[in-house]
Amino acid sequence: MGLKSKDLLGMKQLTPEEIMEILDTAKTMKMVITSGNKKTSHLQGKSVVTLFYENSTRTRLSFELASKYMGSTSANISASGSSVAKGESLLDTARTIDMMGTDIIVMRHPQSGAPHSIADKLNASVVNAGDGMNEHPTQALLDMLTMYERFDKFEGKKIAICGDIYHSRVVRSNAIGLAKLGANVSVYGPRTMMPIGIEKMGVTIADSVEDCVRDADAVMGLRVQLERMKSSLFPSVAEYAKFYAITPEVLKLAKPDAFLMHPGPCNHGVELPTAVYDCDQSVINKQVTNGVAVRMAVLYLLMARRNNL
Amino acid sequence: MKTILKNCKLVNSDKTEIYIEDGKFADKFDEKIADEVIDVNGRTVLPGLVDMHVHFREPGYEYKENIATGSAAAARGGFTSVCTMPNTNPVCDNAAVVSGIIKKANEVGLVRVYPIGAAGKNLESNELAEIGLMKEAGIVAISNDGKPIATSGFMRKVLEYSSDFDIPVLNHEEDLTISDGAMNEGEVSTSIGIRGVPTASEDIMIARDIILSEYLGIPVHICHVSTKGGLRMIREAKARGVKVTCETCPHYFTLTDKSCENYDTNFKMHPPLRTEEDRLAVIEAIKDGTVDCIVTDHAPHHQDDKEVEFSHALNGIVGLESSFALCYTYLVKPGIITMEKLLELMCYNPSNILKLGRGGMNVGDDADLAVFDLDNEFVFEKDKMLSKGRNTPFDGWKLYGQTVLTMMGGKKTYELR
Numbered sequence: 001m002g003l004k005s006k007d008l009l010g011m012k013q014l015t016p017e018e019i020m021e022i023l024d025t026a027k028t029m030k031m032v033i034t035s036g037n038k039k040t041s042h043l044q045g046k047s048v049v050t051l052f053y054e055n056s057t058r059t060r061l062s063f064e065l066a067s068k069y070m071g072s073t074s075a076n077i078s079a080s081g082s083s084v085a086k087g088e089s090l091l092d093t094a095r096t097i098d099m100m101g102t103d104i105i106v107m108r109h110p111q112s113g114a115p116h117s118i119a120d121k122l123n124a125s126v127v128n129a130g131d132g133m134n135e136h137p138t139q140a141l142l143d144m145l146t147m148y149e150r151f152d153k154f155e156g157k158k159i160a161i162c163g164d165i166y167h168s169r170v171v172r173s174n175a176i177g178l179a180k181l182g183a184n185v186s187v188y189g190p191r192t193m194m195p196i197g198i199e200k201m202g203v204t205i206a207d208s209v210e211d212c213v214r215d216a217d218a219v220m221g222l223r224v225q226l227e228r229m230k231s232s233l234f235p236s237v238a239e240y241a242k243f244y245a246i247t248p249e250v251l252k253l254a255k256p257d258a259f260l261m262h263p264g265p266c267n268h269g270v271e272l273p274t275a276v277y278d279c280d281q282s283v284i285n286k287q288v289t290n291g292v293a294v295r296m297a298v299l300y301l302l303m304a305r306r307n308n309l
Numbered sequence: 310m311k312t313i314l315k316n317c318k319l320v321n322s323d324k325t326e327i328y329i330e331d332g333k334f335a336d337k338f339d340e341k342i343a344d345e346v347i348d349v350n351g352r353t354v355l356p357g358l359v360d361m362h363v364h365f366r367e368p369g370y371e372y373k374e375n376i377a378t379g380s381a382a383a384a385r386g387g388f389t390s391v392c393t394m395p396n397t398n399p400v401c402d403n404a405a406v407v408s409g410i411i412k413k414a415n416e417v418g419l420v421r422v423y424p425i426g427a428a429g430k431n432l433e434s435n436e437l438a439e440i441g442l443m444k445e446a447g448i449v450a451i452s453n454d455g456k457p458i459a460t461s462g463f464m465r466k467v468l469e470y471s472s473d474f475d476i477p478v479l480n481h482e483e484d485l486t487i488s489d490g491a492m493n494e495g496e497v498s499t500s501i502g503i504r505g506v507p508t509a510s511e512d513i514m515i516a517r518d519i520i521l522s523e524y525l526g527i528p529v530h531i532c533h534v535s536t537k538g539g540l541r542m543i544r545e546a547k548a549r550g551v552k553v554t555c556e557t558c559p560h561y562f563t564l565t566d567k568s569c570e571n572y573d574t575n576f577k578m579h580p581p582l583r584t585e586e587d588r589l590a591v592i593e594a595i596k597d598g599t600v601d602c603i604v605t606d607h608a609p610h611h612q613d614d615k616e617v618e619f620s621h622a623l624n625g626i627v628g629l630e631s632s633f634a635l636c637y638t639y640l641v642k643p644g645i646i647t648m649e650k651l652l653e654l655m656c657y658n659p660s661n662i663l664k665l666g667r668g669g670m671n672v673g674d675d676a677d678l679a680v681f682d683l684d685n686e687f688v689f690e691k692d693k694m695l696s697k698g699r700n701t702p703f704d705g706w707k708l709y710g711q712t713v714l715t716m717m718g719g720k721k722t723y724e725l726r
């Protein structure tokens with residue numbers, strides 16, 4: 001089997017079989033992480049560089065640990081993500097890293113499509129660690145791993161996603177990936193943060209947060225950036241928390257064994273009351289381990305493809 | 310200088326020979342006294358085409374295009390007259406810049422260049438540019454293309470003041486308060502995470518300008534219409550007798566926003582490529598006469614401005630060298646419109662709207678003409694373009710209607726080799 005493409009640019013580019021292969025591989029990798037000796041030799045003698053044009057703590061650390069647990073040499077580059085940063089210099093930077101013999105470049109960039117614009121010009125494999133509002137495939141894969149550990153198949157499951165849908169690359173990647181595996185995704189958020197035509201991506205737009213969460217098998221809250229208030233996408237935190245947050249009452253509408261996810265970092269008291277964040281149904285902290293496992297699986301499978309060519 | 314074109318195929322005429330004397334179409338004369346006899350081998354001879362919306366980038370952005378390369382591209386496209394938009398640097402908002410462009414264009418001598426002046430000083434929407442003085446210097450219209458006229462109040466003043474000088478107003482329609490995106494807002498922009506430019510942004514401004522034109526009784530010309538809704542309003546306004554005219558571009562009837570899926574910046578322009586529904590509406594509006602002109606919005610850019618992330622890339626594509634072939638291949642060849650109709654769109658109507666007096670092929674008219682090969686397919690290749698810009702979405706397209714020869718005032722300005 002293995003992956004078809006040299007790069008992981010998004011869930012759009014993956015087949016259902018490839019998604020399942022990554023998830024199955026990640027389950028194995030999770031055993032490595034939870035074992036006493038977190039060391040494999042899958043990436044021995046290989047190099048992984050993270051190139052981040054946007055700040056991120058957890059995604060970057062998660063990739064870095066994933067590559068180190070598998071024995072690779074890794075380096076991290078933080079570049080300025082100013083809005084005038086030109087793609088030409090992005091390509092120049094990427095080519096330089098490529099020429100140094102890098103096997104995999106893990107890249108985050110504030111512009112949608114930035115990794116796509118360099119991937120076919122490089123020898124290295126490119127892993128998209130988040131591009132603008134487009135995709136964040138390894139986040140979706142870790143969310144899906146979290147679900148996969150709790151239900152054996154995705155078909156017919158209802159996944160509720162609430163919050164700022166418009167700006168969220170996590171939603172796009174999850175919606176695409178979950179739809180490919182036959183799950184039903186329901187989304188809800190302020191209409192000012194609901195992108196036109198989202199239903200064409202195979203999701204259902206709910207009428208209310210209650211409607212969205214009702215009978216869901218899994219519930220996901222999304223981070224609301226408080227800057228959005230200034231651009232009139234919602235009037236106040238109080239109003240957001242009242243009409244759009246996943247409260248304990250709302251969460252009760254989900255199936256009894258449903259669980260709550262959040263890609264983090266969470267604004268306590270805005271999209272989730274702290275009581276919900278910490279409740280029994282919350283798997284938010286457990287997800288972090290899955291992040292490392294999924295990234296190990298992705299790096300492993302991409303490297304296997306490189307080795308076989 | 311006496312020239313004869315032999316074995317011509319003309320539209321609406323059985324004549325097979327064209328006589329040119331001292332730059333004008335002439336009565337038949339003896340082949341023996343001709344300085345040159347050109348055998349066009351049964352190819353189709355049309356009046357030289359007119360493009361009322363191009364960007365030649367000079368002065369100021371000569372690294373993208375200049376008057377010489379833009380003129381050469383126009384000639385290669387079969388154009389003998391073009392109107393250049395004022396968003397140069399400095400902006401063409403005063404008589405000195407107008408004169409400079411005309412002088413340079415005359416020196417180049419490959420196409421008739423009619424400058425368009427800015428409506429507002431520095432393309433801003435607060436102070437009127439010197440429209441009267443620019444008219445004396447040679448402008449044929451005014452426009453703030455590239456920087457939409459932001460308020461109804463300023464648009465009203467522009468329409469009123471320019472009407473004193475009988476100068477047409479051409480407007481780029483975009484409400485920037487609901488448009489901060491890089492492509493059409495819709496299912497594709499949502500899927501690939503690019504901020505959108507809604508059709509409403511264009512339609513709101515088209516509505517505003519129709520309302521002002523009707524209220525004031527002053528003509529308005531709507532630039533590069535891309536939306537179904539905009540065309541519907543223009544159709545209704547025309548039926549009511551409002552003096553509104555409009556143009557569209559070949560990319561709006563050949564491409565849709567689906568082409569942006571791979572973040573290829575050669576599909577990025579303003580207005581953006583719309584949906585299939587809009588594309589079909591553009592074709593319908595071309596057919597039923599709602600659209601008056603087809604223009605290129607020729608917008609050359611350097612690769613440094615285009616080989617960047619999609620949202621950062623500058624807007625626009627080159628068009629002069631592909632326009633006729635696209636129109637012929639996608640409109641005339643499939644029988645959507647006749648060649649006569651295409652000539653209205655690409656020659657007579659723009660000439661009439663701007664009172665250029667072009668398009669005639671009668672004795673005494675300037676010998677502006679273009680010869681096209683309508684029978685043989687050719688591959689449009691970006692590396693063969695004479696424009697400095699390489700930003701075309703049509704590289705590799707198989708088309709009909711390659712330009713064989715272009716003459717302006719009886720002088721060869723392009724010849725296929």
Ligand SMILES: [Zn+2]
Pocket residue numbers: 454455481532533579580
């Ligand atoms: Zn324009």
